[in-house]
Amino acid sequence: MARWEPNARQRLERAALALFTEHGYDATTVAEIADRAGLTKSTFFRHFADKREVLFGGQDLLTGLFTEAIRAAPPSATTADCLAAALQAAAAAFTPDRHDLAPQRRAVIAAHSELQERELLKRARLASAMTQALRARGADDTTARLAAEIGVLAFSTAYARWAAPDNLQPFTEIADAALRDLQARATTLGADSGHELLAQPASPK
């Protein structure tokens, strides 16, 4: 029934996303996913702890790509360079052959509040891992946290654009543009000097 593919993990992933889309996430069982993929339940459990991990298992890979790229950036790299390197490295997880899975995954998550929470949490963990990696290079804690938030925001913006059904642009280009855009906006927000008017405790004028 299932089209043969060399990789059991990817067959299971495709089968799961198809079933989540057709019948809903809650109504889909692991047995049905394995069956649709032409594999056994025990094969499923060699690849995923549960059906939720089909949607979120890739985040560990992504965290690894991000943190390793930051670690491996040359000593002269600035914090912004490290973000750019991390986003470029993430492209390994967003190859053209995976493009058709992304809109399905996003739709399944958008339809389910518990999965949305899991997605938020994974992003918070990604930011936390990037913060650690930047601190390990000598960035102070506040700069590391700010840079990590900007990096995750660039990533999530880029992922949403890359995952759009009609997108043909590679992830690297989209991510690079998203990061530059955020850097420009960060400069504007940082330089925004109207701030004084409201930030001070009220005092007689």
Add this chain to the structure above:
Amino acid sequence: MARWEPNARQRLERAALALFTEHGYDATTVAEIADRAGLTKSTFFRHFADKREVLFGGQDLLTGLFTEAIRAAPPSATTADCLAAALQAAAAAFTPDRHDLAPQRRAVIAAHSELQERELLKRARLASAMTQALRARGADDTTARLAAEIGVLAFSTAYARWAAPDNLQPFTEIADAALRDLQARATTLGADSGHELLAQPASPK
């Protein structure tokens, strides 16, 4: 046994934090909290859905203070002004009489991975609510998301500093300094031009 206090909610909160600190979060029951506060279980459940809400119930108040301050800022306020106004408004939740509860709360959460996840999630929701409020004022989506992340980061930095046991500075001053500091760093990160070196796909030089 419990010292009389005018406010049942605050008595329950103090009793719960004392018990979480003494016996651990998991080992503490609602009945014990009510008993320590000199109140009944049904009074507890009029104020909190469960014991976890004792730790996180304040976040709804905080989200309300943040979003209302952004909504109410004058039409001339910049996005950065709105962040400053939101942080100043949040000070209403961090009055000196609550200062001794904060280190306890932080210690309970730090000791428990499920509670840490809940804290991350609440911050992600706070960012999301601020994004909506900034968009409602006409900020574009990317600027609103970036500003909200900077606002939440300023808030969490300020909260940690305010909650330090030896801190005597009011929340407003700490939050204002934290936001200015982040704005300055955002400018530096944004202007960081080493970026080009790594962000472009490798090409022959």
